[in-house]
């Protein structure tokens with residue numbers, strides 16, 4: 001099986017300093033995240049858990065530079081995202097960050113390999129596609145499916161295509177928002193195993209938003225959010241099964257501030 005080159009080491013891939021993000025909902029203003037500070041270290045696999053509406057996706061989107069904070073600072077690989085213009089931020093994201101979403105977000109008219117190479121094409125780096133594509137498809141077990149369109153692939157295959165698309169630019173940081181949310185539990189576990197392997201083999205830093213303990217247990221650290229704030233965090237080594245992790249997670253959420 002082919003191995004991929006590990007990305008260059010970054011000391012602190014993610015540093016959120018006192019980040020606040022507000023959204024206007026009609027007349028009301030919702031503070032989706034409130035003064036969140038968080039560091040994700042090089043090569044870490046971190047899961048962000050929390051109830052619906054606790055701010056998980058907003059935090060991930062600010063890490064990705066898809067959402068700009070109203071207050072505070074989000075730095076990725078020592079670059080303060082707020083210092084970048086929209087155009088520079090888009091280029092930075094394309095080059096440094098791989099994004100994976102629950103809904104796969106594949107282009108239905110393109111084949112698997114065309115979907116995977118799209119980020120290089122749109123970044124003017126199509127010449128790198130030939131060299132990177134084959135080992136990546138091989139590593140993700142997609143070679144037999146490379147010329148299939150998304151509607152001819154299973155959910156798990158589509159998510160592996162989405163992960164390959166996130167990795168084609170060789171990002172040090174992969175951000176995934178509920179990556180198993182559209183998959184059955186067995187396929188979801190396969191995707192988790194793959195993310196874990198990408199972290200361990202290739203030293204990529206991975207941040208996953210999930211509400212599922214069976215996903216979070218694959219991470220090395222769990223950050224728990226409640227009402228827009230970081231409530232607590234813990235190491236999964238201390239709660240190594242989904243059952244133990246669920247019990248601890250429920251305990252900290254119930255014990256935390258109302």
Ligand SMILES: Nc1ncnc2c1ncn2[C@@H]1O[C@H](COP(=O)(O)OP(=O)(O)OP(=O)(O)O)[C@@H](O)[C@H]1O
Nearest residue numbers: 023024025030032051052053054055056057058059
């Ligand atoms: N674009 C937006 N416009 C208005 N309000 C928003 C927007 N995005 C998020 N919010 C609000 O911010 C709060 C946090 O939302 P967010 O999606 O970050 O939570 P979450 O923990 O990811 O929830 P879920 O698990 O349901 O996806 C919610 O009250 C939500 O309604």
